[in-house]
Amino acid sequence: MAERSTAAVDVADNSGDEPLTAKAEQSTADGVAQTRERDTADDSAAETKGPSSPPGATTPPELHSGHKLARRYRLEECVTRLDGFSSWRAVDEKLRRAVGVHVLPADHPRGRSVLAAARSAALLGDPRFVQVLDAVEENDLVYVVHEWLPDATELTALLAAGPLEAHDAYQLVSQVAQAMAAAHREGLAHLRLTPGAVLRTSSGQYRIRGLAVNAALRGITSEAPQRTDTEAIGALLYAALTQRWPYENDAHGLSGLPKGVGLIAPDQVRAGVHRGLSELSMRALANDGATASRQEPACTTPDDLAKAVGEMPRIRPPEPSFTAPPEYQRTTYQQGTYGRGAPPPGATQVIQPPPPPLQSRTGKALKWAVSALLIAALGLGSWQLADALMDHDNKSGDSGTSQTSEGGDKNKPKPGKPITIQNAQASGMGGEFKKSTEGGSELWRTATYNEGPNLAPYKPGAGIVYDLGSEKQLSDVSIKLLYSGDHTTISLHAADSMSPTGPAGSMKKIGSGEATGSSLKIKANSKVKTRYVLLWVTAVPSVPAEQYRGAGFRQGITGVQFKGLKG
Numbered sequence: 023m024a025e026r027s028t029a030a031v032d033v034a035d036n037s038g039d040e041p042l043t044a045k046a047e048q049s050t051a052d053g054v055a056q057t058r059e060r061d062t063a064d065d066s067a068a069e070t071k072g073p074s075s076p077p078g079a080t081t082p083p084e085l086h087s088g089h090k091l092a093r094r095y096r097l098e099e100c101v102t103r104l105d106g107f108s109s110w111r112a113v114d115e116k117l118r119r120a121v122g123v124h125v126l127p128a129d130h131p132r133g134r135s136v137l138a139a140a141r142s143a144a145l146l147g148d149p150r151f152v153q154v155l156d157a158v159e160e161n162d163l164v165y166v167v168h169e170w171l172p173d174a175t176e177l178t179a180l181l182a183a184g185p186l187e188a189h190d191a192y193q194l195v196s197q198v199a200q201a202m203a204a205a206h207r208e209g210l211a212h213l214r215l216t217p218g219a220v221l222r223t224s225s226g227q228y229r230i231r232g233l234a235v236n237a238a239l240r241g242i243t244s245e246a247p248q249r250t251d252t253e254a255i256g257a258l259l260y261a262a263l264t265q266r267w268p269y270e271n272d273a274h275g276l277s278g279l280p281k282g283v284g285l286i287a288p289d290q291v292r293a294g295v296h297r298g299l300s301e302l303s304m305r306a307l308a309n310d311g312a313t314a315s316r317q318e319p320a321c322t323t324p325d326d327l328a329k330a331v332g333e334m335p336r337i338r339p340p341e342p343s344f345t346a347p348p349e350y351q352r353t354t355y356q357q358g359t360y361g362r363g364a365p366p367p368g369a370t371q372v373i374q375p376p377p378p379p380l381q382s383r384t385g386k387a388l389k390w391a392v393s394a395l396l397i398a399a400l401g402l403g404s405w406q407l408a409d410a411l412m413d414h415d416n417k418s419g420d421s422g423t424s425q426t427s428e429g430g431d432k433n434k435p436k437p438g439k440p441i442t443i444q445n446a447q448a449s450g451m452g453g454e455f456k457k458s459t460e461g462g463s464e465l466w467r468t469a470t471y472n473e474g475p476n477l478a479p480y481k482p483g484a485g486i487v488y489d490l491g492s493e494k495q496l497s498d499v500s501i502k503l504l505y506s507g508d509h510t511t512i513s514l515h516a517a518d519s520m521s522p523t524g525p526a527g528s529m530k531k532i533g534s535g536e537a538t539g540s541s542l543k544i545k546a547n548s549k550v551k552t553r554y555v556l557l558w559v560t561a562v563p564s565v566p567a568e569q570y571r572g573a574g575f576r577q578g579i580t581g582v583q584f585k586g587l588k589g
Contacts, residue, residue: 085110085125087099091123091125091158092160094114094116095112095165096113096115098110098111098112098113105240106130106132107124107130107239109122110122110123121167121168121169122167122168123166124166124239125164126165127163136164136166136239137159137166139237139238140157141157142234144157145208146210148204149229149450150200150204150227151201151230151231152168152221152230153168154166155169168231173223174221174224178218178274180222181261181262181265181275185292187339189337189339190262191296192296193226193228194228194259194262195255195259195299195327196328196332198255199255199328203327206247206323207325211237211250211251212232212233212234212237212251212254213236213250214232214254215255227523251324252326253308256306259302260303261274263303264288265292266278266292268303285304287304288300296337298334298337299337302321302330302334305318305320305327306320306321332527440585441494441585445489446466446486447486448485448486449485449486449487449522451483452526453483454469455467455485467578468562470572471575473575474561474562475509475561475564475575477559477562482525482526483558485557486579487554488582490553491553492553494551494586495551496584496586497546497585499533499543499546501542501543501544501583502581503541503542504540504577504579505576505578506537506539506563507564508536508537509563509564510537510559510562511535512534512542512560513531513558514532514533514544514546514555515532515556516529516554516555517555518554530550530552531547531550532544532550532552536561555584559577563575
């Protein structure tokens with residue numbers, strides 16, 4: 023797909039901003055804005071003191087807290103007022119939720135471009151991006167409404183506390199690269215991917231805000247939008263590893279590199295940096311042709327970067343550390359001094375020793391009774407053991423052999439009962455899987471593809487994640503298919519959650535198979551134990567046209583039965 027950017031459709035290139043790949047010095051104008059959520063991504067007072075508004079820009083509309091747009095969106099707090107537009111935290115009174123709003127005059131030179139960018143971003147519908155909810159032109163105003171995430175934290179705030187752990191940095195570059203690769207496949211670019219544009223939710227997922235819109239608001243364009251966004255992701259990874267901005271000038275609350283030394287690898291800036299992530303950031307950044315020490319090819323698109331992350335060994339989270347509980351100390355109540363006054367200073371406190379246990383008549387009787395019960399139990403057990411041994415000796419040799427064989431079989435795992443599925447949802451990776459109800463039963467259906475049977479290279483596959491309730495050891499999995507025929511290829515993988523982030527190839531493989539009819543049975547690798555199972559479809563059969571669906575390559579899952587092992 024040829025590179026293009028809807029972030030700057032019909033944008034007058036007169037804002038003075040340069041693409042990130044052109045020069046890093048532009049980052050100094052970003053500054054650090056200490057607002058709780060800034061949709062304009064690090065626009066600070068330094069930026070307001072920069073170049074004046076573009077020619078033809080009009081004065082921002084006089085808005086105030088309490089003003090309503092479309093009799094629905096009530097403005098609460100202005101978080102940015104810059105370059106002819108303003109950004110607000112607002113309340114959607116119809117749905118009773120917080121939203122963010124960008125407002126600019128309808129005759130603003132970039133008004134049409136902002137509307138076009140917002141409507142294009144809204145069509146993407148990818149949950150990894152902060153969603154555009156509305157884009158309207160009315161009453162001489164253009165405004166764009168987007169999600170507001172009160173529980174999310176900007177990457178700027180996370181880096182202010184220190185560099186990220188290797189696992190967190192790995193998740194950051196993996197999720198952001200995959201999200202931007204998906205956006206560029208739809209012809210959308212960000213062009214302003216800074217630490218203020220990346221949010222981490224309470225569940226640990228990273229979300230990107232301002233896709234196409236932030237650049238359109240400022241008139242930012244790029245002749246190579248994919249390279250611009252790839253370099254921006256490399257800069258985010260560099261900052262996450264070192265808590266430094268990979269250019270000479272300070273930006274986003276981070277110190278720049280020493281002047282005159284050029285771009286140096288993160289593992290040379292800070293000790294203990296993961297070597298693989300350090301090399302990955304250098305491959306993504308513009309570095310005058312030099313990459314990492316191994317001289318691997320540079321990543322010029324987000325898709326290249328996502329593939330490079332997928333080829334890395336997966337970085338696991340650090341083991342949780344547990345502190346030993348304090349040693350047990352007897353309280354004054356247990357020591358028999360409760361209610362007494364504190365001893366005078368310097369006086370030695372005498373602790374009364376506890377009385378010897380069971381010295382009374384009742385205690386002695388109890389000890390004798392317990393001893394008698396133990397002796398009786400021991401005698402009964404010995405008698406039963408001797409009787410069992412005698413019965414064993416009276417049996418024939420054949421019987422003994424049979425018993426030994428049966429005993430050996432008991433140590434082997436046996437197929438257990440079917441496992442009840444607690445939950446199922448689309449994996450969110452690769453192609454889509456949609457759930458529907460037909461004929462009173464539920465089924466999952468893939469999208470229809472014009473070419474096949476392999477989904478690659480258009481999609482790596484399509485998947486469903488199943489929750490088994492707890493970790494299980496599987497014996498086999500039976501899958502019922504909606505369409506019969508050859509070429510249906512399915513593999514099973516152990517996922518870490520209901521929303522796995524890595525590619526299927528990085529997960530432990532449970533088993534795989536290729537169907538020739540309307541069902542498929544996959545024998546599981548008994549060494550894998552997991553709670554979440556990813557059903558990953560990589561090839562589908564050719565299907566003739568149906569009602570409401572044309573001919574093409576697709577498949578549906580009508581039922582899945584998991585069976586476990588008994589130890």
